[in-house]
Amino acid sequence: MAPDLRIDLDRLMGRLRALGEIGALPGGGVKRLALSDADKAGRDLVCGWMRDLGLDLTTDCIGNVWGVRRGREDTAPVVIGSHIDTVATGGLYDGNLGVLAGLEIVETLNDAGIETRRPVAVGFFTNEEGARFAPDMMGSGVAQGALDLDDTLATVGIDGQRVGDELRRIGYAGDAPPLALKPDSFLELHVEQGPVLEREGIAIGAVTGVQGISWTEFTVTGVSNHAGTTPMAMRHDAGVVAARIALEARAIADAFGPPQVATVGAFRLEPDLVNVVPQKAVLTVDLRNTDNVRLIEAETRLRSTARKAAAEEGCTVELRSLARFDPVEFDEGLVAAIETAAAELGHGVRRMPSGAGHDAQMFAPNCPTAMVFVPSQDGLSHNINEYTAPEEIRAGVDVLFRVALARAGADILAEQDQ
């Protein structure tokens, strides 16, 4: 890349800090729940920057905003984007980095006077976090046709307010309909939110897709009995069945190997007394895999073991699906381009799935899509201590820039790389 295409890290960090001051929490961290006053102030700040950079702004009916930098051809834009809403105790980086990196790339292009063949757009998408309104990835979901607009506008949040009303209240109920944003491609830079890159000392994650998620609640019913007077052979202990299910979840993850993960996060007994054999146990199992066939295998094995364990103990077990999302695969060409760009820039890179959901997965069915991950210190996420070092951010933006520019088609690149 040409020397004058080097991003200005201080400028980017300045914007991250400035945005982080809006909704800043007293003890550190940020709270900008979607469509709140703080979100409006954050949106206003980012829109001002977009206008300052000469972008053509569009706001759609669910409050997504994107600004387009024209290209030599009037074609679909390469879209760089993420979100600027946060959870109640969020940090500076989650979402914000992906939006402000886009602005930094635009400003660098502007400063260098470079015209791309395709337009380049920067977008932020409403309520990615889902912390005030469910579901998460709401704006990108509506924009890309995965969620119904009217249903979404009618959604009531944790404070009793409706999405549609709050959009109007903060002045971000736009005119553009769903699917108005038709990208050539979608690129999202994001903090990993996990420990892998830091632990392995690797700068760049080339994200291959988003794990499929399967949440199942198991309710085991046995018979409550006296812990002293009931011989083992006469027990129907719901807790023992639940413990067997919990360890089977771990055994499945061990047997399948990465990227399969399995988590028993919730586990409750009734009556939950030291000297009473549990009559009832409720536990949840969270299974994730990037391969839907493997995920189904994991679900099948778990359910089979649960039924067997219940039968052996003379208990019954009921299953309830709490959530089920198929895996999303990102574009192989773009993933490879991220790997290549990282390598060319001298950064360590590894392919990895995303364990968390992102706006990018809403775009993936409609256009070539990929994500770049940078390390999260201690894997902390949705935490006021979330942190990624400036030089790690630079590496991620450099890779994003290189891939975006190649996709948008900048003559300068081809000339100078020779």
Next chain:
Amino acid sequence: MAPDLRIDLDRLMGRLRALGEIGALPGGGVKRLALSDADKAGRDLVCGWMRDLGLDLTTDCIGNVWGVRRGREDTAPVVIGSHIDTVATGGLYDGNLGVLAGLEIVETLNDAGIETRRPVAVGFFTNEEGARFAPDMMGSGVAQGALDLDDTLATVGIDGQRVGDELRRIGYAGDAPPLALKPDSFLELHVEQGPVLEREGIAIGAVTGVQGISWTEFTVTGVSNHAGTTPMAMRHDAGVVAARIALEARAIADAFGPPQVATVGAFRLEPDLVNVVPQKAVLTVDLRNTDNVRLIEAETRLRSTARKAAAEEGCTVELRSLARFDPVEFDEGLVAAIETAAAELGHGVRRMPSGAGHDAQMFAPNCPTAMVFVPSQDGLSHNINEYTAPEEIRAGVDVLFRVALARAGADILAEQDQ
């Protein structure tokens, strides 16, 4: 036994029903918490019966009452006893049966004009259940020197009242000091409170002792992490360690075989969310065995596995003993006498430990002691549906009678059995 020594089952059942009307609950069952107004009314009724039968009554400083039927010799009495307090949702039989069976035996002896060599006493002991004041087996514990009198009198109950004050209020703070009751032997008839006799179709349990009890709380501390972004190899899942401890408790019971029992009654995770790896798990393990050496082996194996499981997961585990009682062994001669009596009377009999605590265990260190169990329908205990059929009660009282009479020494027996 002589035909005229046959007990009057209707009379006994009538007393059980009459006592059960005091503190009767609207939907069935009984509530006579220790030292409550209902307990006073129950005590008054039973003391009236005792006086009607010509017994010499003594009330001690903890409110235990016993009535002595004189023998030919002025020696220590054969004591038949149990308790008449109940849990908040108790039945007719628990405790009451052991006391009223004693009265029925006395009345049968009176009616037949039989004089025993040793005195026969019938006693009821304060607050066996521990439902209002802790610990349980309070009256027998003080009477037999296992509990300190002053500490016990100062005990505050669930309603803020003190044992000593309540004893005076209901008029049962007597003069007799601890250890005033020095039995020749102690015999207690009780409902099994478990399912064994009913399931096996056996009328009589010859109770060999009371299981030792070991309650341990395990607190496992790991690291809270995102269920999607944290690879399995980087987890420190407190819940997995807890599940391994829970299944080890079951494995110990399976490996040791009866009478070892193991119960995980309480199990809680933090933060207890479906998509968060648990940071903390707290579970309790209730181990019981009649053999203290085996109980210690079970404790040792469980603790060792807990520490190993925690270490393998990169977690820590802290152990806290919640309760620890050594097993109590009843008198071999009396246990054998119960077996023999049952067989002579044509009843099926089996030796078995008691899984629950009883007043008898407080007497066991001081005099030959044993218990007779009769079946509990469906193993129900501390339940308004607690039930033992009249003919099952008759069988138990007949056995108790035969053993007590042999112990007390009645010439009639020796003569008539020849």
